[in-house]
Structures are given as structure tokens and as C-alpha cells.
Amino acid sequence: MRLMFIDAPVRPPRSATTLVILASLWLSLAGNLTLWKNLYALPEISGWQGLGFTLVFACMIICVVSAVLSLFAWRLTLKPMITLMLLITGFATYYMWMYGIVLDTSMTVNVLQTDVREARDQLSWQLFLTVIGLALVPAYWLWQQPMTVLPWPKQIGRNAALFAVSLLVAFGCVQLIFQDFASLMRNHTQLRHQINPLNSVNAFLQLTVIPSEKKDGPLQPIGEDAKTAGNFSHKPPLLILVLGETARSQNFSLNGYARSTNPLLAKEQVTSFTQVSSCGTSTAESVPCMFSHLGRKDFSGRRNEYENLLDVLQRAGYAVLWIDNQSGCKGQCDRVPNVNTANLNVPEHCNGDECRDTVMLTRLEAEMAKLPVERLARGAVVVMHQMGSHGPAYFKRTSAEFKKFTPECTDTSLAQCEREQIINAYDNTIVQTDFFLSRVIGWLKGQDKAHTTAMLYVSDHGESLGEKNIYLHGLPYRVAPPEQTTVPMITWLSPHFEQLSRVSTRCLQTQRDKALSHDNLFHSVLGLMAVKTSVYQRELDFFAACEGR
């Protein structure tokens, strides 16, 4: 027997098509607050014409979103798909609004590679409110709605019709505003990465489906003829390559910054290069490119994955070690000995689940002792991957004794702080890195009896600290401001290294304002370590210009 509840509230069922249209409206209009704000700020968008343009633009986005959703308009897939898009849009809106970032392929890779600790650094109540308002409330409403789906042959027809009509209207919209639209997109290329949720859909397709982006052929060997040719015999060379994080060149007092952020390095015989540009604007983009022989342009268009600098050094016979105090080596240390120090609980260097970069020095001797003796006798290259100035929680990167500039921004949502406080917190991370690098040099000096020592420090990318209202990093390279792409690079050679390599610090200092880039790193390290191989290009080795001078 069926019971009837006369007074029970009855929700009218909604067709899948109606839900697609409602979701498209919400995702396109509410989910694009950042886009509307940014469009409104553009000089091209003003008056009635600007308003008309924006309305047609919005209609275009609604139609494309509904075309995408029409593909999923089935009983089991529609609600999950809309929910996923709501969540992505909620998170994306927060980051785009707060930090001026855009969601392109490389930003998506960054997000996917972020570890738990990094993610936790970024949690804030504004993030929760944004996600609740834009995603969770509408998702809750969505799941409350009974949905009707037609028998499948009819639903196919319905979905196909919705798809076709959506695309047709979108096409009509483009025609209406084509001239203005084309020039707007040309002049502000980052805009197309700001269209939620299509930017995420696009990045996802780029990363998974679109074949040109995939390099799944076998790993290509390079430098198979690599040999050591140095005159280091009785004291093998030992290079520490410090891979910096989010350090930007202009905040180093060695490069002319007005604040004293390099008090300790200033006392060492170092060379600080002032005009070094990065390969990318994020860790995931820069790090693999830095260790590649290809250089920025060829790297982004490469068809295959190649071995890297560390493979060549190892093939030449050197011992190679990667010590990581961050979220991993982005595949660069896959074929060399490597260790992660981020979760060690060394009391003086760690608190909670994060360790200062100096923790890497405490592990150095023990880890080097595990390397093959015959390789160590030839020489060694140790990469130390810093936590450095990783944001947005800059204040978490420094110990109390290095908080030289106060007050610091201690809110992970940077927009809540005065810009001065953000810069204070950031500058303190540079002071902390200054201390770390001086400790690395100190450690190398202690190895002088047994090794010919040198240090090379270079950061992966820079950081925006509120210039033009942009924060953090990761903008597409073409439109990235110099703050994100100009990185510090510092060399230190022991007197014995200078003597044997015939490269003098005095000469390097005359070259410090030369325009260099990450493209120089691969060849300069091979040159410095006296590796002979056909893949080495002397014109890209910045030490070579100083050899014998």
C-alpha cells in the first residue's frame, strides 16, 4: 500500500536541460566576479558601448558553458559535473581576486603539485566564505532538486539540440563584437585565462587530451660522451648548487636594494648577477627548464623529454646528490641519489612540519658519505632545494632572529595586510636566505682541506608583491612582470677553485650586469665542473668569459 502525504512539500522536478541552463548562468555570471572587475578596470570598456560589450561577452560565456554541460546532461553525471565546476570556480575566484593570478596550464600544474603543507598555508576564512557562497550553497540547492531525464534516445536528441543552440548563439555573439573582442584578447592575453570555469576546462584538456602537450616517448639521453677534464686531481671539486625559491632579484641588497637584506653575504667574496631572467614564473615550469640543455624557447616547444644536467654530471663520473627542503624535485633528481629534509624533526631547525633551509646542512655530511667513493674521489655536485621565500605565508619562513623588518603580515590572505607589512615579511625571508647561503659558504670553507669548493645560487622565479595589484607568481611568461622573472644569481669560488679553474671572482664581478638567464645554467655548471661533452655550448657558459682573466 502506498501512503499519501497530502501536506508534504512537493518540489517540482526540473529537467536536466533546465539545470544545465541555471548552472551555466550561475557559473558564468557569479563565477566570474574577477573577470567583470578586471574588465571594468580596462580603459577600452567604458560607457554604454562597454556595457553592451560586457553583456554580449557574458552571453558568450554562458553559451559555451552550457554547451560543455550539455555533454554531461545524464542522470548520473550532471550533478557531479556541475558540483565539480562550482568548486573549481569558487577556489579560482578567490585566488584570482586576491592574488591577481590566472588559471592557465602551468598554474594548474602548480595546483596539482602543491603538497598538503603548502595548501594549508593558504587557507583563510575569506577562502572559506568565497567557496561557501559561490560553490557550496548552490551545490546544496542543486542536490535538493529532483531531476527528470528523458529515456535515452530522447535525451540524446535534447542534449544535441542544447549543444547546437548554445554554440550557435555563442557564435552569433562573437560575430556581434568580433572587432572589439579580438583586439581586447590581443592586448590583454591574460583575460582568456580568467574566464571561469572555461579556463580550468581548457587547462585540463591541454594537460590530458591534447596530444602535442604530451611527451610520452622514451627519455632521450644527452651528453653520452661526457667526461671530466679538470685539473682537480688531488683535491676533487665540490659544488653546491643552491636552488632558490621565489626570491626576486630586486630585494637583494647585493643588487642595490635599499634595505640591508644581505648583511652576511656582503662580507663574502661573492659575485651577484643583477640581470638574470628566469625560464618560467612557477616552480613547476622553471625547475625542469633550468636543468635542461634546451633553453627556455626550445624547452617549451620540446617534443621529447630529455635527460638533464644532473644526468650529464653523473655520466661524467661525478657524485651527484639532491637534498630537498621543499615539495620535491619536479622529476629532476629521479636518476640521482636524493633525500628530502622537509619532514625531519631536528629541534633547532624545524618546528611543526616545516624545517628551515639550514636543516639541509645538518644532513649533508651523512648523505654525502653514502655516495660511491670512486665518484666522490672525482668530485661532487650537491643540489640544495630551498623552501626560501615560498608564499603567501612569508612570515612562516623565518625564525624570530631574522625578523628584522616589522610589523610583518601574518595573514595568509595577503589582501588583508598593508603592502608594507607584506614586503617586511618577504624581506625577512631574504635575510633568512642570506644567512643560509653564508652558512653554505662557511661549510664549504671547512671542506677546504679535502675539496676544491664553490657555490652557485639561483632562484627559480621571482614574486609580485602588490605591484599593479598583483601578488605571488605564475602569470603566463609573455605577460609576467619583471618582478616575477628577474631572479638573483650568486656565485662564490674558493681561492683554490679560482686558481684551478682559472676563473677569478674579480673578473666575474666585471660581468655582473650582463644579461643572463636560466638558459646559461646548464652550460655554466658543466663549464665550471670542467665536463667535456658535445652538448656543452661555450657561448652560454658565463664562467668561460672569465677563464684565464
Ligand SMILES: [Zn+2]
Ligand atoms: Zn618556485
